[in-house]
Amino acid sequence: MTLTRRHTLGLLGATAATGLAAPAIAQNTPLKVGALRFTSHSPSFIALEKGLFADAGLDVELVFFEAAQPMALAIASGDVDYAMTAISGGLINLARKGAIRVIGGGLSEEEGIDGQKILVSDAAMQAGIDAPSKLDGKRWGVTQAGSSFHYMGSKIAQAEGISLEFTPLQKVPAVIGALKSGQIDGWSIVPHIAKPLAGSGAVHIVGDVADYLPGYQVTTLFTSAANAENRSQTEAFLGAFGQGVTDYNSTMIDQSGGQDGVDAMVDLIHKYVYTDRERERAAPSIINGTMRINEGAALNLASVRDQLEWFQSENLIDASITIEDLVDTTYVETVG
Amino acid sequence: MDLAVEGLGHRYGGTEVLRDISLEIPAGRILCVVGPSGCGKSTLLRMIGGLERPSAGRVVQIGEAPATSLNPLTFVFQDFALLPWRSVAGNVSLVLEDNALPRARRDAIIADVLARTRLSDFAHALPRQLSGGMKQRVAIARALAVDPAVLLMDEPLSALDAQTRELLMEDLIGLWSRTPFTAIYVTHNLAEAVRLGHRIAVLSRRPGQVREVVEIDMPLADRQAGDPELEAVQARLWDLMRDEARAADAELLDG
Amino acid sequence: MADATDSHGSKPPRTDAAASREIRFRGGGFRPQSNRWAGIAVFIVLIALVEIGLRQGWISALTLPRPSAVGATLWQLWESGNLTRHLFPSLSRLAVGGAMGALAGIAIGVAIGLFGLARAGLVPLVAAIFPIPKIALLPLFVIWFGIGEGSKYALIALGTFTPTVVATFGAVDNVDRTLIRMGQSFGLTWWSIVRKIVLPGAMPGILSGLRVSLAIAIILLVAAEMLGAQAGIGAYILEAGSLYDLDRLFAGVVILSALGVTLSWAMGLLEKRVLRWRA
Structure with missing residues (x-):
């Protein structure tokens, strides 16, 4: 505990730098934060493990989910207070009913940083499909209609002037299975899943999502409409989360703490991610999965607007929904 | 075409149900088979019709069935x-x-x-x-x-009430009078037997054996219910059967 | 005989004496009268309550869709032609998968009913397949039969197969043996006996088994459309669920219910036609 305490003290300056005043909320406000066991959720793990949430007066309990979709429902039902996930049609429809608001950004596609990969099955590769442009008329794996995979595939198809057959498979493992067995031809996924798959030879990487969707706001932070009204609590959460982001980016990407810093961070993340493997085998996956998370939970509003318009053009959500229904822009810095 | 049963016997597992049965069934005549319940008369009929295999003895067909007969041995069942x-x-x-x-x-x-x-x-x-x-x-x-060359009738009137039985007997007699057919008619009802049978074979209780074969010469068409001659034959049949029936009844109760 | 004369006499029945009174009626009851309007009224009242509750705000918009919005969604589905776009693939999956499962089930069921070897060999197998949640086998079917229609047909076929087998061989067992003996006594061929005596005799049992199988087929339809279906009522419901679009979700559920009711009605009609010989 002493070590954690020292570290926290060292980060106090960073808190001031984000421009958030010391939150005026009661100590030990209980809060539930939804998370997936992905490295991209590391800021929450760091903020909890290093006492950043506690210092902000929040008594955080992490609630783990198997998929992003139930997380949005849990926010709407009030079982979870804050969470981070990709924007989906379901999330927007819940926002329209006044149940949830997007308050910040998580992962973004950024030039120069390893982002989501476009994959094709081995069978498709054998048939000569070695670029996204050659996927015309082929099956593209999605979890569900209106998922981020659907959005990415649709945008890639639009840019290449091809048409894809979107194949819903409900769950990520089902998509992976279908891609490996050649039942579907193409898919896009975060690098820490894409690379090991490609390494096994069962699938092949043929492009980057970032080439088609520069600045794509992959995941967003969101909360219930009621929590969004509670400024002091939400600011306290974002402040602690932001410190976690800074710590993660500087340690894992900028290597400010050297190899020791990376090792310590991997130890911390390994408590939550790849827990079924021993550390030696988990470490490469955790390091491979490193992606830069938006500093200060900044939000690429242009990307969110593009996603919103795409959902509307696909008739997946009501045409009357506006960006104001979805996003509360008063908390974080926005781009675009 | 005539039929003959020669030394037919049968056992179900350890129980002997029929023993050394020999009968002749000449063409154009009705043979009634009567006996106490459980004496194996229905089993005998099924063996004559080829629906069951006897343990001993055999059923023989003498002469060819008429070429017009599509199914020489034809059953009429009790439950229709x-x-x-x-x-x-x-x-x-x-x-x-x-x-x-x-x-x-x-x-x-x-x-x-x-x-x-x-x-x-x-x-x-x-x-x-x-x-x-x-x-x-x-x-x-x-x-x-x-x-059919031979009709095998297994208690065909037993499921019917008395009036219907009477009417149907008249029908059967009418049918036979117009075109005589060969039949083996199994029943436990002696009144039916004396109305319809040219000959009546009485079986003993289990194991069933032929006690006696009674001939009735009166033409079928002349037989009426309550005819004294028929009543006499029926009384004689009952004499033959009474003790057997009582013993069979007790046997069933002892079970 | 004396009594009989008395009771047929001209004396009027005695009703004036103090000791005589009418026997109190104590039968009746325990025989619910069917009233179709009551059922419809319950539906209407429930729907009206939900509509009013949502408009007044005492039911949260998150929990239920407005019935009027569901109605509008159904109308849009019909008007845009999307209803047939979704209904046609679902119905063809039901028809092909259900027909395959039911025909195979009847054939195997009859075989089990008629042949000792088939009974000894297949009854344990059917008993083993019956309790498997067929949905769990869907990924396997995708590998075997492809992600297209093949795996969907297979899932629905397997789901309808087992209850049909069980119903069929039970029904064959229950066919009156004396009828079969009768067929043999008239020298009917084996095939004639199966076709003209065993099958029609087993038909009531087979049809009631088919009723169960059809309901299972509709349940499995949604599951079958989980993987790789772009159109279909099940896919439509799953999509609405993932979009948290309650209007569409309920519209889809209404269509499924209507499908169930229609198929059940059609089965009733078929039973009435095929089993006209029963009372």
């Missing part, structure tokens, strides 16, 4: 055995369909047997719409349709 999903005509048609008959010929046979059993008006009725007596007349019509 009509297909409930087929109409009266359909039930008759069933037994003709496996024979390569021209359609017109088949229809003619059906019309003929229904007329003979006075069922022409009910050709399209379903079995559930018919009374018990009518159902048995359908079964008889069906049996007649295949022009």
Whole structure:
């Protein structure tokens, strides 16, 4: 505990730098934060493990989910207070009913940083499909209609002037299975899943999502409409989360703490991610999965607007929904 | 075509049900088989008809069946055995369909047997719409349709009430008088036996053996209910059977 | 005989004496009268309550869709032609998968009913397949039969197969043996006996088994459309669920219910036609 305490003290300056005043909320406000066991959720793990949430007066309990979709429902039902996930049609429809608001950004596609990969099955590769442009008329794996995979595939198809057959498979493992067995031809996924798959030879990487969707706001932070009204609590959460982001980016990407810093961070993340493997085998996956998370939970509003318009053009959500229904822009810095 | 049963015996597991039965069934005559319940008379009939295999002895056919007979040995069952999903005509048609008959010929046979059993008006009725007596007349019509050499009748009137039984007996006598047929008629009802049988074989209780074969010379058409001569034969049959029936009854109770 | 004369005499029945009174009726009851309007009224009242509750705000918009919005969604589905776009693939999956499962089930069921070897060999197998949640086998079917229609047909077929087998061989067992003996006594061929006596005799049992199988087929339809279906009522419901679009979700559920009711009605009609010979 002493070590954690020292570290926290060292980060106090960073808190001031984000421009958030010391939150005026009661100590030990209980809060539930939804998370997936992905490295991209590391800021929450760091903020909890290093006492950043506690210092902000929040008594955080992490609630783990198997998929992003139930997380949005849990926010709407009030079982979870804050969470981070990709924007989906379901999330927007819940926002329209006044149940949830997007308050910040998580992962973004950024030039120069390893982002989501476009994959094709081995069978498709054998048939000569070695670029996204050659996927015309082929099956593209999605979890569900209106998922981020659907959005990415649709945008890639639009840019290449091809048409894809979107194949819903409900769950990520089902998509992976279908891609490996050649039942579907193409898919896009975060690098820490894409690379090991490609390494096994069962699938092949043929492009980057970032080439088609520069600045794509992959995941967003969101909360219930009621929590969004509670400024002091939400600011306290974002402040602690932001410190976690800074710590993660500087340690894992900028290597400010050297190899020791990376090792310590991997130890911390390994408590939550790849827990079924021993550390030696988990470490490469955790390091491979490193992606830069938006500093200060900044939000690429242009990307969110593009996603919103795409959902509307696909008739997946009501045409009357506006960006104001979805996003509360008063908390974080926005781009675009 | 005549039939003969020669030294027929049968056992189910350890129980002997029939022992050394020998009978002759000449063409154009009705042989009644009577006996106390459980004496194996229905089993005997099924063996004569080839539905069961005897443990000992054999059933022999003497002479050829008429070429016109589609099914020389034809059963009439106690519970009618009509297909409930087929109409009266359909039930008759069933037994003709496996024979390569021209359609017109088949229809003619059906019309003929229904007329003979006075069922022409009910050709399209379903079995559930018919009374018990009518159902048995359908079964008889069906049996007649295949022009049998021998009719094997297994208590055909037992499921019917007394009045219906009387009417149906008259029907059977009428049918036989117009065209005499060969029949083995199994029953436990002595009144039926003396009305319909040219000869009556009395079986003992289990294991069934032939106690006696009684001949009745009176023509079938002349036999009336309450006829003193028939009453006398019936009384004699009952004398033969009474002790057997009582013993068989006790045997069943001892079980 | 004396009594009989008395009771048929001209004396009027005695009703004036103090000791005589009418026997109190104590039968009746325990025989619910069917009233179709009550059922419809319950539906209407429930729907009206939900509509009013949502408009007044005492039911949260998150929990239920407005019935009027569901109605509008159904109308849009119909008007845009999307209803047929979704209904046609679902119905063809039901028809093909259901027909395959039911025909195979009847064939195997009859075989089990008629042959000792088939009974000894197949009954344990069917008993083993019956309790497997067929949905769990869907990924396997995708590998075997492809992600297209093949795996969907297979899932629905397997789901309808087992209850049909069980119902069929039970029904064959229950066919009146005396009818079969009758067929044999008239020298009918084996095939004639099966076709004209065993099958029609087993038909009531087979049809009631088919009723169960059809309901299972509709349940499995949604599951079958989980993997790789772009159109279909099940896919439509799953999509609405993932979009948290309650209007569409309920519209889809209404269509499924209507499908169930229609198929059940059609089965009733079929039973009435095929089993006309029963009372």
